[in-house]
Amino acid sequence: MRVIENLTKIKQQLPSHVLLVAVSKTKPVEDIKALYDAGHRDFGENKVQEMVAKHEQLPDDIQWHMIGHLQTNKVKYIVPFVSMIHSVDSEKLLLEINKRAAKYNRVIDCLIQIHIAEEETKFGMSFQQAQELFESGSYKKLPYVNIRGLMGMATNTDDMEKVRSEFRSLKEFFDRMKQQYFIDKPDFDQLSMGMSHDYRIAVEEGSTIVRIGSLIFGPRNY
Numbered sequence: 001m002r003v004i005e006n007l008t009k010i011k012q013q014l015p016s017h018v019l020l021v022a023v024s025k026t027k028p029v030e031d032i033k034a035l036y037d038a039g040h041r042d043f044g045e046n047k048v049q050e051m052v053a054k055h056e057q058l059p060d061d062i063q064w065h066m067i068g069h070l071q072t073n074k075v076k077y078i079v080p081f082v083s084m085i086h087s088v089d090s091e092k093l094l095l096e097i098n099k100r101a102a103k104y105n106r107v108i109d110c111l112i113q114i115h116i117a118e119e120e121t122k123f124g125m126s127f128q129q130a131q132e133l134f135e136s137g138s139y140k141k142l143p144y145v146n147i148r149g150l151m152g153m154a155t156n157t158d159d160m161e162k163v164r165s166e167f168r169s170l171k172e173f174f175d176r177m178k179q180q181y182f183i184d185k186p187d188f189d190q191l192s193m194g195m196s197h198d199y200r201i202a203v204e205e206g207s208t209i210v211r212i213g214s215l216i217f218g219p220r221n222y
């Protein structure tokens with residue numbers, strides 16, 4: 001299978017501390033199952049409905065990563081099974097995740113998405129908004145949410161020096177937040193950055209989770 005070869009090739013290049021999330025959005029469950037049978041467990045989706053449908057058709061021990069913009073009214077559909085939410089971009093969303101996860105007695109790993117790209121279309125908090133959230137400490141009162149780190153997407157450009165500087169600024173912010181607010185929380189240790197075209201740079205700049213779709217599954221036809 002092509003997808004297995006592709007995944008194996010990427011994995012061989014990644015340092016062992018970097019988690020590879022295979023982004024399977026728009027791709028059939030057969031492709032996911034092939035990778036599952038080859039031993040892979042971490043998959044990413046960006047739409048709630050699609051993730052729920054695939055979850056129902058696939059083995060229970062898959063680790064599902066929500067990487068797309070999440071509306072509060074859809075949180076309830078994924079909290080029973082989701083492994084990590086990379087795209088938390090408001091305190092309101094954190095509150096909703098906490099409330100819904102409580103019903104299942106699950107603690108959900110969350111990343112705060114930071115807007116580092118030039119494009120305005122990309123979601124996420126500004127550095128300042130995220131710092132205000134950490135400064136307030138309000139998330140500490142949410143026992144069903146575990147903030148594990150940050151996520152960011154670089155500008156979609158061929159200018160790799162620009163991409164590198166965006167990743168670098170996110171890593172610097174991550175280190176600063178860790179030092180200032182999470183010194184007693186050693187599991188604030190995840191930085192999700194890097195996609196098919198920029199994951200090598202992201203890893204060089206300190207990524208611990210890469211989210212790779214087209215390089216594994218081929219181009220998407222929307």
Ligand SMILES: *Cc1c(COP(=O)(O)O)cnc(C)c1O
Nearest residue numbers: 023046067195196211212213214
């Ligand atoms: C689609 C998507 C990816 C993967 O993109 P590729 O370029 O196909 O690797 C990664 N992160 C997010 C948030 C995405 O929506």
